[in-house]
Amino acid sequence: MRLPYNETVMEHFRHPRNVGKIENPDGKSTEGSPACGDMVSVYISVDDATKTISDVKFESYGCASNIATGSIITELAKGKTLDEAKKITWKQASDALGGLPPIKAHCSVLAVEGLRTAIQNYEEKHGLIKERKPTTQEVVQQRLRKVMDPLTGMGLVRAKLVQSIDVKDGTIHVVVDLPSGHQFASAIKQEIHEKLDTLWDIKEVVIDFVE
Amino acid sequence: MADKTVYLDNAAATRMDERVLEVMQPFFFDTYAVATSEFGYSLGIEAREALDEARTTLAKALGASPEEFIFTSGSTESSNMAIKGVALALGEKKGKHIIVSRIEDFPVLHSAQALEKQGFRVTLLEVDGDGLVNLDNLRDAITNETILVSIQHANQEIGTIQDIEAIGKLCLEKGVIFHTDATHAFTRVGLDVSKVPVDLVTVAAHTIHGPKGVGGLYIRKGTPLAKWMDGGFQESNLRAGLENIPGAFGFARAVEIITPEETKRLKAIRDHIIERALTEIPNSTLNGHRSQRLPQNANITFHFVEGESITLHLDMRGFAVSTGSACFSRSLEGSHVIYGIGGDHERAHGSIRFSLGRYNTMDDADAVVDALAEIVSELRSISPLGKENN
Numbered sequence: 001m002r003l004p005y006n007e008t009v010m011e012h013f014r015h016p017r018n019v020g021k022i023e024n025p026d027g028k029s030t031e032g033s034p035a036c037g038d039m040v041s042v043y044i045s046v047d048d049a050t051k052t053i054s055d056v057k058f059e060s061y062g063c064a065s066n067i068a069t070g071s072i073i074t075e076l077a078k079g080k081t082l083d084e085a086k087k088i089t090w091k092q093a094s095d096a097l098g099g100l101p102p103i104k105a106h107c108s109v110l111a112v113e114g115l116r117t118a119i120q121n122y123e124e125k126h127g128l129i130k131e132r133k134p135t136t137q138e139v140v141q142q143r144l145r146k147v148m149d150p151l152t153g154m155g156l157v158r159a160k161l162v163q164s165i166d167v168k169d170g171t172i173h174v175v176v177d178l179p180s181g182h183q184f185a186s187a188i189k190q191e192i193h194e195k196l197d198t199l200w201d202i203k204e205v206v207i208d209f210v211e
Numbered sequence: 212m213a214d215k216t217v218y219l220d221n222a223a224a225t226r227m228d229e230r231v232l233e234v235m236q237p238f239f240f241d242t243y244a245v246a247t248s249e250f251g252y253s254l255g256i257e258a259r260e261a262l263d264e265a266r267t268t269l270a271k272a273l274g275a276s277p278e279e280f281i282f283t284s285g286s287t288e289s290s291n292m293a294i295k296g297v298a299l300a301l302g303e304k305k306g307k308h309i310i311v312s313r314i315e316d317f318p319v320l321h322s323a324q325a326l327e328k329q330g331f332r333v334t335l336l337e338v339d340g341d342g343l344v345n346l347d348n349l350r351d352a353i354t355n356e357t358i359l360v361s362i363q364h365a366n367q368e369i370g371t372i373q374d375i376e377a378i379g380k381l382c383l384e385k386g387v388i389f390h391t392d393a394t395h396a397f398t399r400v401g402l403d404v405s406k407v408p409v410d411l412v413t414v415a416a417h418t419i420h421g422p423k424g425v426g427g428l429y430i431r432k433g434t435p436l437a438k439w440m441d442g443g444f445q446e447s448n449l450r451a452g453l454e455n456i457p458g459a460f461g462f463a464r465a466v467e468i469i470t471p472e473e474t475k476r477l478k479a480i481r482d483h484i485i486e487r488a489l490t491e492i493p494n495s496t497l498n499g500h501r502s503q504r505l506p507q508n509a510n511i512t513f514h515f516v517e518g519e520s521i522t523l524h525l526d527m528r529g530f531a532v533s534t535g536s537a538c539f540s541r542s543l544e545g546s547h548v549i550y551g552i553g554g555d556h557e558r559a560h561g562s563i564r565f566s567l568g569r570y571n572t573m574d575d576a577d578a579v580v581d582a583l584a585e586i587v588s589e590l591r592s593i594s595p596l597g598k599e600n601n
Contacts, residue, residue, distance in 0.1 A: 020595045037537050037545060037560040038517065041595040050513035059595035063538035107538055150543055187543040
């Protein structure tokens with residue numbers, strides 16, 4: 001039998017660890033990607049004194065790579081301090097799984113973001129977050145780093161697919177260096193919206209392709 | 212690992228029937244010559260006669276005359292040829308407007324989109340929640356500029372069968388050429404071009420236990436169609452290239468083997484899957500029309516779970532099915548057919564297509580529903596959606 005994923009991924013897909021909800025969690029998040037339709041919820045319990053993650057659980061409405069990443073991320077995060085857990089990257093999760101196909105990057109990155117957002121949720125509740133920063137070109141660029149090019153698994157910025165970013169009067173204008181008829185144009189567009197639409201001082205996000 | 216695969220993806224490709232291979236073999240080893248004219252050598256004349264015989268069988272299956280049927284490399288080529296051929300023939304002379312339904316398969320949809328880049332105007336006709344085209348909408352969409360309507364006979368994913376006769380009559384009345392992609396309906400749903408006014412019909416062998424790489428196009432006499440595969444004078448000078456005689460002969464044999472009894476048997480298996488799945492698995496929705504539906508197709512959304520996860524679990528248990536989930540597709544977009552019938556991401560996300568063929572049994576239907584009930588319940592237990600306290 002030829003399976004599309006390696007044995008570690010399949011093992012986590014078949015027997016995901018730390019599945020479920022935490023009642024009254026200290027931090028929680030739900031991340032969803034309209035581009036792929038997957039969704040993941042992450043719940044954490046935090047030891048307030050040591051700021052370490054004492055328990056973490058996840059739920060997934062997603063494909064195999066989404067489920068497997070959710071599972072591995074809970075294993076990686078448990079027992080870590082919040083600052084350590086925040087720094088866990090998609091690459092680390094993917095490496096711990098023995099590698100994920102690049103085309104699956106954006107389904108699996110959700111669990112990584114879910115963990116960060118759950119930590120952020122805890123920090124917000126405990127007044128650990130600094131004031132809201134206004135959106136600048138730099139902020140947009142940071143966010144676009146997280147939008148994956150499905151062909152290479154690289155962020156859009158690193159894959160040199162962002163031609164220009166303009167931020168003006170609550171409107172962001174992004175030009176993507178791909179033709180509009182590109183195989184992944186629609187998926188990438190939706191994912192950019194997902195990353196930028198939520199910025200607190202942004203009213204409109206306009207995405208154009210080069211032709 | 213399962214010892215035997217229960218293959219339920221016959222809309223994508225079918226297992227070839229041994230009887231088809233049997234009739235193809237002589238054309239590889241004995242009568243392998245090119246089909247020559249009647250003034251050629253014996254081996255070539257024999258090849259020509261075999262090709263004519265295959266053509267006659269195919270034409271007869273559609274109620275056409277042999278000279279109205281040409282062989283192609285498959286349904287993709289046939290639909291490209293029909294749509295681009297009509298556009299090339301009439302674009303400058305008559306107009307540059309083409310109408311296709313929103314849920315057409317990619318050969319039709321992408322051919323139309325390719326023409327759009329060449330200055331044609333394309334109307335994507337909406338369908339209703341069951342996938343049916345509305346005749347009044349079609350009537351309204353046709354203008355003086357319209358040269359072609361292309362609406363499939365039956366849908367590749369949700370199995371909905373269109374009223375080809377009514378659509379054909381409307382096109383005839385409006386003087387517009389009508390093409391239908393019958394890749395999935397051919398031989399399973401009747402289509403007689405001597406009664407139904409359709410000008411171009413795409414058919415293929417790969418869906419009916421014939422060889423891959425062979426298809427055909429019915430072209431009603433007098434239909435303007437430009438040649439765009441240039442080369443020799445084969446296929447009535449419409450499609451250049453060495454004829455695939457083993458393929459054509461195998462295609463003809465595959466058509467002969469299909470019986471109404473077999474189609475009836477598949478319909479019973481289909482109904483069993485639909486009825487059991489909808490009653491035994493909560494929160495499941497049938498996609499496509501309940502009765503105006505391909506006898507070999509079932510398509511069901513299992514809410515709150517994702518299709519690739521289901522197909523992977525089914526694969527581990529030895530079942531092959533497909534899904535309209537974005538995670539499964541090469542473009543990372545969910546099924547345009549499910550969106551076309553008004554479904555959202557969620558409906559596409561958990562949609563599973565079961566497509567039946569000759570080698571499926573009622574036991575397969577029971578086994579796949581049993582497996583699904585377990586898999587769906589397992590995946591729902593880890594899903595954040597569909598829980599009471601949510």
